[in-house]
Amino acid sequence: MQTPVINIQNLDFDYQGQTVLHDVNLNVHQGEFLGMVGPNGGGKTTLFRLILGLIQPRRGKITVLNQSPHQARRAIGYVPQALKFPVDFPMTVEEAVLMGRLGPGNRLGFWKKNDRTAIEPILEETGLIPLRKRRLEDLSGGQRQRVFIARALAGNPQLLLLDEPTANIDVQMEEDLFQLFRQLNQRMTIVVVSHDLGFVSHYVSRIACVNRSLHCHNSTQITPELIEHMYGHPVRVSRFAQETA
Numbered sequence: 001m002q003t004p005v006i007n008i009q010n011l012d013f014d015y016q017g018q019t020v021l022h023d024v025n026l027n028v029h030q031g032e033f034l035g036m037v038g039p040n041g042g043g044k045t046t047l048f049r050l051i052l053g054l055i056q057p058r059r060g061k062i063t064v065l066n067q068s069p070h071q072a073r074r075a076i077g078y079v080p081q082a083l084k085f086p087v088d089f090p091m092t093v094e095e096a097v098l099m100g101r102l103g104p105g106n107r108l109g110f111w112k113k114n115d116r117t118a119i120e121p122i123l124e125e126t127g128l129i130p131l132r133k134r135r136l137e138d139l140s141g142g143q144r145q146r147v148f149i150a151r152a153l154a155g156n157p158q159l160l161l162l163d164e165p166t167a168n169i170d171v172q173m174e175e176d177l178f179q180l181f182r183q184l185n186q187r188m189t190i191v192v193v194s195h196d197l198g199f200v201s202h203y204v205s206r207i208a209c210v211n212r213s214l215h216c217h218n219s220t221q222i223t224p225e226l227i228e229h230m231y232g233h234p235v236r237v238s239r240f241a242q243e244t245a
């Protein structure tokens with residue numbers, strides 16, 4: 001059997017003595033498109049930061065592509081929550097995407113020809129060719145999201161982690177982005193955090209519910225009762241309600 005892309009065993013994580021994640025176990029397999037849902041503060045971003053090796057578990061084990069998260073770092077593309085990224089940074093779309101090529105031997109602003117060549121198909125795939133010379137601050141929220149996705153793709157990752165990539169963007173743009181993720185999923189494993197359960201379960205086969213602990217469900221098993229139980233209160237999920245009405 002193939003080694004999972006992400007393997008987490010009996011993981012505990014604390015922030016200043018407060019347990020944020022407890023006894024988390026998770027296997028994400030090659031080529032999987034996994035959705036991740038859960039209430040605010042449930043620990044989803046923390047789990048991403050652990051997978052990226054930015055923070056260490058207090059207990060348990062985590063491997064990514066059969067290596068430590070730190071060793072696997074260059075094989076992971078990460079799109080953080082949009083609100084956590086400065087948007088008034090004075091750079092063009094092209095320069096922002098090139099930042100995804102940063103690494104040993106590459107300095108900011110001193111790009112090699114092969115870096116510029118490498119980003120061309122990515123600009124094309126993410127629909128950014130017409131915007132390539134525009135400054136980040138002049139873009140809409142959805143266009144900016146595409147830039148952050150393209151930046152994450154520039155390092156040619158095997159695993160893509162997307163933290164609420166469709167927050168604050170309109171429904172059409174959300175559909176377009178998920179179509180792009182579906183296309184990308186043909187060549188890479190994807191984990192996407194979303195609060196739009198009905199929508200995300202349409203695209204993914206499995207959903208990890210994170211609220212201090214983690215439980216996986218097939219997307220067909222997700223019911224309003226299960227969601228209410230996980231969030232601790234009823235959740236307004238427009239598309240979910242429509243689909244299950």
Ligand SMILES: Nc1ncnc2c1ncn2[C@@H]1O[C@H](COP(=O)(O)OP(=O)(O)OP(=O)(O)O)[C@@H](O)[C@H]1O
Nearest residue numbers: 015016020038039040041042043044045046047081
């Ligand atoms: N740097 C930090 N120091 C201390 N506590 C933190 C830190 N970052 C997050 N936390 C706490 O850890 C818990 C989990 O936060 P996390 O951001 O992982 O949740 P989340 O599920 O991603 O939430 P959201 O859906 O709101 O993005 C929260 O209680 C949060 O306040």
